[in-house]
Amino acid sequence: MKNRNGIYPYLLTAPALLFIAIVSLYPTLYSLYLSMTRSKKGVTSFVWFDNFKTILQSSDFMESLRNTLIFSSFYVLLTVVIAFGLALILNRKLRLTGLYMTIIFLPWVLSEITTGVVWRWMFYQDSGILQNLLGPLFNNVAIITRPWGAMGIVIAATVWRSISFAMLLILAGLQTIPKEIHEAASIDGANGWNAFRLVTWPLVLPTTIVTIVFMTIQAVNGVGMILSITEGGPGRATEVLGLQMYRQAMQFYNFGYAAALSVVLLLLNVVLAAFYLRALQRENALAG
Amino acid sequence: MAKQNKFTDLFLHALLIAFCIIVIFPVIYSVLVSLHEPKTAFLSIIPRKWTLENYIRLFVYGQFPRYILNSVVNALGGAIVSAALATLAAYALARFEFRGKQAINAFILGMMMLPALTNIIPIFKLASDLKLLNTYVLMIMVFGAYGIPLSIWIMKGFFESVPRVLEEAAAIDGATPVQAFLYVVLPVTTPGLIANLLINFVYSWNNFFTPLILINKTSMKMATVGLFDFQHVLEGNQDELLAAACVVIMVPAVILFILLRDYFMRGMVEGAVKG
Numbered sequence: 001m002k003n004r005n006g007i008y009p010y011l012l013t014a015p016a017l018l019f020i021a022i023v024s025l026y027p028t029l030y031s032l033y034l035s036m037t038r039s040k041k042g043v044t045s046f047v048w049f050d051n052f053k054t055i056l057q058s059s060d061f062m063e064s065l066r067n068t069l070i071f072s073s074f075y076v077l078l079t080v081v082i083a084f085g086l087a088l089i090l091n092r093k094l095r096l097t098g099l100y101m102t103i104i105f106l107p108w109v110l111s112e113i114t115t116g117v118v119w120r121w122m123f124y125q126d127s128g129i130l131q132n133l134l135g136p137l138f139n140n141v142a143i144i145t146r147p148w149g150a151m152g153i154v155i156a157a158t159v160w161r162s163i164s165f166a167m168l169l170i171l172a173g174l175q176t177i178p179k180e181i182h183e184a185a186s187i188d189g190a191n192g193w194n195a196f197r198l199v200t201w202p203l204v205l206p207t208t209i210v211t212i213v214f215m216t217i218q219a220v221n222g223v224g225m226i227l228s229i230t231e232g233g234p235g236r237a238t239e240v241l242g243l244q245m246y247r248q249a250m251q252f253y254n255f256g257y258a259a260a261l262s263v264v265l266l267l268l269n270v271v272l273a274a275f276y277l278r279a280l281q282r283e284n285a286l287a288g
Numbered sequence: 289m290a291k292q293n294k295f296t297d298l299f300l301h302a303l304l305i306a307f308c309i310i311v312i313f314p315v316i317y318s319v320l321v322s323l324h325e326p327k328t329a330f331l332s333i334i335p336r337k338w339t340l341e342n343y344i345r346l347f348v349y350g351q352f353p354r355y356i357l358n359s360v361v362n363a364l365g366g367a368i369v370s371a372a373l374a375t376l377a378a379y380a381l382a383r384f385e386f387r388g389k390q391a392i393n394a395f396i397l398g399m400m401m402l403p404a405l406t407n408i409i410p411i412f413k414l415a416s417d418l419k420l421l422n423t424y425v426l427m428i429m430v431f432g433a434y435g436i437p438l439s440i441w442i443m444k445g446f447f448e449s450v451p452r453v454l455e456e457a458a459a460i461d462g463a464t465p466v467q468a469f470l471y472v473v474l475p476v477t478t479p480g481l482i483a484n485l486l487i488n489f490v491y492s493w494n495n496f497f498t499p500l501i502l503i504n505k506t507s508m509k510m511a512t513v514g515l516f517d518f519q520h521v522l523e524g525n526q527d528e529l530l531a532a533a534c535v536v537i538m539v540p541a542v543i544l545f546i547l548l549r550d551y552f553m554r555g556m557v558e559g560a561v562k563g
Contacts, residue, residue: 009380009384010388012376012379013377013380013392016373016377016436016440017392017396019432019436020395020396020437023407023411023430023433024399024402024433025399027406027408027411028402028406028407028410030413031406034410034413086304086307092300094297094304096301100308102545102546102549103312104307104308105552106542106545107315109490109541109542109544110538110541111493111495111512111537111541112497113496113512114318114494114512114534114537117519117534118314118315119314120519121530122314127329127330129317129330160310160314168553221403221404221405223497227500227516228496228516228519242405245406246501249412255409255413262407265403266402266406269401269402269403270401
């Protein structure tokens with residue numbers, strides 16, 4: 001490409017690129033460096049992969065990894081399934097669709113902390129409205145104080161918040177399917193279920209995969225909600241990887257260890273991002 | 289056939305309404321609680337006696353007004369920085385061909401894939417070393433940087449849809465490239481700018497985790513972090529006040545969203561789908 005435009009393009013893009021580099025690139029590199037250090041009594045020393053060895057042998061890490069997996073799987077599954085159903089319904093363009101969408105989309109413009117506070121409240125021991133409603137199903141035990149209860153609440157709250165966005169993604173995908181295809185299918189005699197199975201589903205699959213991967217990335221990185229509802233508790237029951245990283249850094253000042261955890265998280269994200277990009281490419285190829 | 293369709297439609301409407309109720313219930317509930325008299329939060333869902341005193345008390349409670357101010361400054365500042373830098377970069381990427389353009393596109397995309405979560409600790413250390421912790425400058429820069437990639441995609445899309453003839457016509461009329469940009473192109477892409485500012489403002493306003501880590505001085509805290517502190521103190525004995533704080537934080541974002549919904553939706557889909 002010839003540089004007919006002189007330095008203008010570079011001048012225009014430089015500030016943006018600089019900011020991005022400072023906030024994304026540099027910290028990542030610094031993280032890699034930090035992860036190989038340890039600080040004892042103010043003295044920082046280079047310890048190569050010691051932190052990583054500790055991580056792999058740490059039962060706390062395994063527990064948080066397991067929590068992250070449980071949280072993510074249920075979260076993604078529930079979110080995508082419900083969002084998919086919603087998208088199918090809304091795709092029919094019933095009356096008041098605009099109103100429905102405005103309401104359903106509301107949670108996304110709410111902060112993690114406000115929704116966290118409210119959800120925690122609704123399960124408040126003894127007087128929380130959802131605690132009172134669901135308590136009898138569980139022998140009136142305080143749901144949030146039980147590991148499985150806390151995990152369930154946290155999953156429910158995060159799903160509640162994310163459904164709208166997943167629905168929007170899938171709806172966008174559904175709407176790229178031309179009406180003619182559906183008409184052709186019904187002319188050929190395909191009934192509702194078959195039309196869905198053989199026509200809609202294959203065409204919306206790429207979008208669904210994009211949504212799944214995107215939500216997985218959200219799940220792995222979603223700490224704020226969990227922090228505000230259970231702070232990782234009871235005990236460590238809802239301590240996901242991100243939360244453990246936060247704890248190590250801000251409560252125990254183990255920056256080296258925390259950085260090592262963040263590198264693990266980063267690797268996870270890189271893998272997911274690779275899936276995401278491939279899924280995006282497939283989706284865009286289909287849309288032409 | 290027509291009857292069957294009507295029945296299905298009715299059923300679907302019912303499903304949607306039920307879902308909407310589930311979605312909106314926590315929000316409405318917190319509003320209701322905030323209107324209860326103190327100590328009556330859990331006695332009944334609908335307040336027996338309605339009162340606004342919680343909101344009045346809120347504004348003399350702790351440093352809540354200061355928290356709100358901080359949130360406004362940081363969110364607005366961040367949004368403006370994002371919009372400004374991204375618009376310039378997007379214009380270059382949309383209009384010019386130059387060596388390294390592909391690399392820059394790839395760079396931006398790649399950086400978007402790095403989650404904020406894994407970067408926040410190093411940013412904390414860096415800010416600490418530069419003595420920038422607990423400052424407006426830091427938060428505005430960080431929020432600004434967070435918003436740039438998405439903003440670039442949004443503005444790029446808009447710029448690409450503006451026909452070049454407009455700029456060529458302006459040039460014929462004697463305008464410099466800068467003038468053409470400012471007075472011809474930019475006005476046409478205003479919807480994109482609005483979407484940009486909105487999404488970034490709301491995102492920064494709602495941001496909880498980043499300010500939690502980067503600000504620990506009480507007077508500089510943002511409303512979201514302040515709420516976290518309140519939760520520890522108020523939960524269980526002054527829930528109405530806590531609810532009022534929640535509502536105050538929720539309201540700006542909700543109002544902006546309801547009024548300008550289309551801008552939001554378009555921007556968000558653009559970001560995730562276009563990648």
